[in-house]
Structure formats: C-alpha cells, structure tokens
Amino acid sequence: MAISPSLAVQQCEELLRKELQDNQARNILAGAKRVIEMMLSRRTELSDAYEELYTRLGRTPQTLRLLFEVLSRAPGQYSEVQISKERKAQKELRELNQRIAGLAEELAKQIVRKSTLNDTSRFYSETHHHIFDVIYSAAKESKHYEFQQYVQEHTEALQSQFGLKYWQSISSVVDAIGADAINAEVKASDSATVAATESRRSGRSDFVKALIDQMEKVVGLSKHHRISDNTLASLINCALDLDADTLLDGDYIKHLRQRERMKRSDAKERT
Known part of the structure; x- marks a missing residue:
C-alpha cells in the first residue's frame, strides 16, 4: 500500500x-x-x-x-552557460570602453586639426562647427521626430541667444565621451550576478x-x-x-x- x-x-x-x-x-x-x-x-x-x-x-x-x-x-x-555568457559580456564591455576611449582621443585630435586648417588655410571644410548642429543632424538622420517637433525650436533659440564661445566645442565633447569610457566601471546589475561572476574560474x-x-x-x-x-x-x-x-x-x-x-x-x- x-x-x-x-x-x-x-x-x-x-x-x-x-x-x-x-x-x-x-x-x-x-x-x-x-x-x-x-x-x-x-x-x-x-x-x-x-x-x-x-x-x-x-x-x-x-x-x-x-x-x-x-x-x-x-x-x-545562472546556469554555467549563462554565467559564461555574462563573463564574456563583462570582458567585452571593458574592452569596448578601452577602444572607445582610444578612438575618441584620436577623433578629437583630428577635429581640432580640421578646425585649425579651416582657420589658417585658404580652404574651408563645410562640416559642423557647433555641437547643436551635430545634434540636429543626428535627429534628422535617425528620424527623431519628437526632438525635432518639441525640443529643437528651444535649442535653436538658445543657440541664437548665445554665441559660439558659450558652448563646448565638438572636439571637447568627443574628449568627454572618451573620458567617460575610460573611467567607467563595469558593474553587474544585481547582487546575484556579482556572486556568480566574482570568482576567476567558472564552476x-x-x-x-x-x-x-x-x-x-x-x-x-x-x-x-x-x-x-x-x-x-x-x-x-x-x-x-x-x-x-x-x-x-x-x-x-x-x-x-x-x-x-x-x-x-x-x-x-x-x-
């Protein structure tokens, strides 16, 4: 029974x-x-x-x-397969931040050099010179209609009110992107992931x-x-x-x- x-x-x-x-x-x-x-x-x-x-x-x-x-x-x-993927993602994020920092540094230098040639040579490159122009172009290319419809007119008013000297240069913004990447700490989104990935080897x-x-x-x-x-x-x-x-x-x-x-x-x- x-x-x-x-x-x-x-x-x-x-x-x-x-x-x-x-x-x-x-x-x-x-x-x-x-x-x-x-x-x-x-x-x-x-x-x-x-x-x-x-x-x-x-x-x-x-x-x-x-x-x-x-x-x-x-x-x-938190299977071994999933944690292995998370470890790889963690490593890749760190590597990407390093790469972004290096690329940003080089890009900022090239932008500064372009600006220097614009000012000193008899040729002029018709590229963006105001950080807002970059934002407007990005909004147009990405079809960000919310920005174009509700925000852009306000930023354009500010742009007209304050001259170029009041705004950060495009190169300095690129430098800031690089600094942000190089100083960023890659963190887990929850404590369980921290616990699962803190050891050097998977198990x-x-x-x-x-x-x-x-x-x-x-x-x-x-x-x-x-x-x-x-x-x-x-x-x-x-x-x-x-x-x-x-x-x-x-x-x-x-x-x-x-x-x-x-x-x-x-x-x-x-x-």
Whole structure:
C-alpha cells in the first residue's frame, strides 16, 4: 500500500503545481517548468527538504512560494552557460570602453586639426562647427521626430541667444565621451550576478552562490530563517537534475557558505 505524503510534502507540491499552472497559463518560463516537473518527479529525494521548509516557512506560504519561484527560475538565469555568457559580456564591455576611449582621443585630435586648417588655410571644410548642429543632424538622420517637433525650436533659440564661445566645442565633447569610457566601471546589475561572476574560474559554485544570494535578498531568508546545508543541497540537486556522480552534499554547501562569510568579513575589515 502506498504511503500518503505528509502535510508538508502536500503543501510544498501544491505550491509547485500552482507555480507551474501560472507559468503555463501565461506561456512563459519554459525552463522553470522543467525544473518544477523535475522536482515533482523526485518526491522521495525532497521529502526531508519539504519537511524542513514547511516547518520553517509554513506559516508564511507567500515566502515559501517565493522560494520555489526563485529556485525554479535560477537554473535558467545562472546556469554555467549563462554565467559564461555574462563573463564574456563583462570582458567585452571593458574592452569596448578601452577602444572607445582610444578612438575618441584620436577623433578629437583630428577635429581640432580640421578646425585649425579651416582657420589658417585658404580652404574651408563645410562640416559642423557647433555641437547643436551635430545634434540636429543626428535627429534628422535617425528620424527623431519628437526632438525635432518639441525640443529643437528651444535649442535653436538658445543657440541664437548665445554665441559660439558659450558652448563646448565638438572636439571637447568627443574628449568627454572618451573620458567617460575610460573611467567607467563595469558593474553587474544585481547582487546575484556579482556572486556568480566574482570568482576567476567558472564552476558549479557560481550557481550556488547566486541562488543563496537570491534566497537572502529576494526571498528574505536571513540567518534567523536559514535553510540547512542538507536541504539546500537537495533542492539544488533536483533543480539542476544532477546525477549520482555529480550530486552536491551538505558539506559542500557548508564549506561554500563558510568561505563566503569569511570573504564578507574580510571585505568589511578592509573598508
């Protein structure tokens, strides 16, 4: 005779099914759908985890629902493939800023040289000499009708009111673009991405760190509502569909959490 699932298991699986139904109704998050279906198919492995989660969070089902939402979406957001793409994007942004700075410096020099020849030679290059002329030309070329219709008449009035000496030269604006690029810091848009990309080499720990960050920041699981190492390992194993040879255990999660706490502590001391 089959043993009926406990109340904890029933409640947790009911939340998972509700999340699955909502996603299917809106035809979104196919990756999350696969994770939820995997979790529902691996009840035996997750029973102890469900018992703990229900004991800790059962009185706040909204928090438990949010935890499952974060868990089901995390593999798609912070997979090794996705984090690899983010690392490449980070590197490319830094390289592009360097290139933009170099190109801007060279362009500014050429513009200054052109202006000098315009002023000293018997030839004149009929190119833009006012920064607003550049903006008007860009608006025309890009068909930016909102600017042309609502803004340009006001800037033209200012341009007529104040002579050329009151405005930045085109070359100085280009210089500013280069300075902005060279001084720009490439930052992640969220703390989970920071956690997933801070190590020098990619690995499964990237996903685990991102998930822990999401659970702390999005779900609000502080040290007072902390999920045990074993439960977190079970949830990750099912969410990532790990096989017997690659399963994570509680010790792995424990050591990773310890390393992260030491990093945060060292960072606070340095500041």
